[in-house]
Amino acid sequence: MIASMALSTLGDMTRGALIGNDVEFTGVSTDSRTIKDGDLYLALRGEQFDGHGFVDQVSDRAVAIVVEEKQSVSLPQLIVGDSREALGFIGRYCRDQFDAPVIAITGSSGKTTTRKMLSAIMAMVGEVGATKANENNEIGVPKTLMSLQQEQCSAVIELGARHIGDIAYLGRFVHPDVSILLNAGSAHIGEFGGYENIVKGKGEIYDVLSDEGVAVVNIDDKAHKTWLKKLDGKRVLTYSIESDSADVYAKNISLHASAAVFDLCFEDDCVRVSLNAGGVHNVSNALACAAAAIALRVSMEDIAQGLANFKPEGGRQALIKLNENLSVIDDCYNANPSSMKAALDVLAAHGGNRIAVLGEMGELGSLAGEMHRELAQYASELPVDEVWLLGNFALEMASELGEKAKVFESKSEIAEALAQLSDLPATVLLKASRFVALEEVIELFRRGQA
Structure with missing residues (x-):
């Protein structure tokens, strides 16, 4: 942290109840496994975790705790209505310094x-x-x-x-x-x-x-x-x-x-x-x-x-050379209709054989089918030689793409198909939403070539 903060100051910001002595802290931890001596421990709650269950484990290292219910420990504790918001207020305090x-x-x-x-x-x-x-x-x-x-x-x-x-x-x-x-x-x-x-x-x-x-x-x-x-x-x-x-x-x-x-x-x-x-x-x-x-x-x-x-980082249109003739545009980190089209434009600017490997786009709600079909129409009009498809909307997209399209059942099938490409130079775009983990195709290809 940029400056020490008093637990009472956080209490004023959160309108929380301070139990025990007022103390100052210069570090905050939300993870009982990595907390350092003298840190403030802030217990977060989520759908699949509850930091309140680890308060006993940090009692010998934490200078104080921030919780949503009173805990049976001797540490100073600040009881707040929302521990995530309390974390935000600590961030705001640091920003103000x-x-x-x-x-x-x-x-x-x-x-x-x-x-x-x-x-x-x-x-x-x-x-x-x-x-x-x-x-x-x-x-x-x-x-x-x-x-x-x-x-x-x-x-x-x-x-x-x-x-x-x-x-x-x-x-x-x-x-x-x-x-x-x-x-x-x-x-x-x-x-x-x-x-x-x-x-x-x-x-x-x-x-x-x-x-x-x-x-x-x-x-x-x-x-x-x-x-x-x-x-x-x-x-x-x-x-x-x-x-x-x-x-x-x-x-x-x-x-x-x-x-x-x-x-x-x-x-x-x-x-x-x-x-x-x-x-x-x-x-x-x-x-x-x-x-x-x-x-x-x-x-x-x-x-x-x-x-x-500036240098692009992995998963965001980083160009990876898999062998002498095969290059991959790794844009697997995430995807939405706009970023998909932008990535296809980048692929279209390359020479040689151009293959787009497209997985599913998530969080599109009731518009998902329509937006996948629109993307396929967009790809059909570009100078891209083949479009390889994976996911729940692959068949719908293939119907829009016609002869350009190939539908795959798994990432391993895609890796095998890449290995069977001819010796002609080729550039392959990998693009899908995060949950697809389409970057695994690269590792599967490399294992197959080892």
């Missing part, structure tokens, strides 16, 4: 890639605190805030959401100086209950801005007018890959298999950017990062160099 700017990012797709891009830009200025892995929920966000340090020059925080109110909840702890909303697509549409709710829910990131905060708005998104209307009176920076009327825009875009080159423009200044990621969607993500950095007075030259330093 952090003097550098905080940037929050949300959107239906592209959050993690944008966070990595922006972190690379801000690293040109100094050390950066940022979300790790996919810790963008009500537990991960407070933990990220607790990890911030005074020597860092900025913090880049990713916010995820599945329901209206999720971003508002997380945002009151983050209290960002810059808010980026990348897009409103159909990811988690089944959980949100419709597109209009996604627009509203994602737009909450602008409601939690600090008083002097800057909103970064994508005017290429069809919901941008809704967001701009609610931002009347706020400082706004817009960005676009389609219109030079935006504050930040791109021109002279040149897309390659695993890269993009473009002119980044703001006011009367343009710099050439070389990005180690393909697809026009990644150019858009880069513009969002540039707008946020401009809001924080980072130079155009540092922005361009930071974007050049």
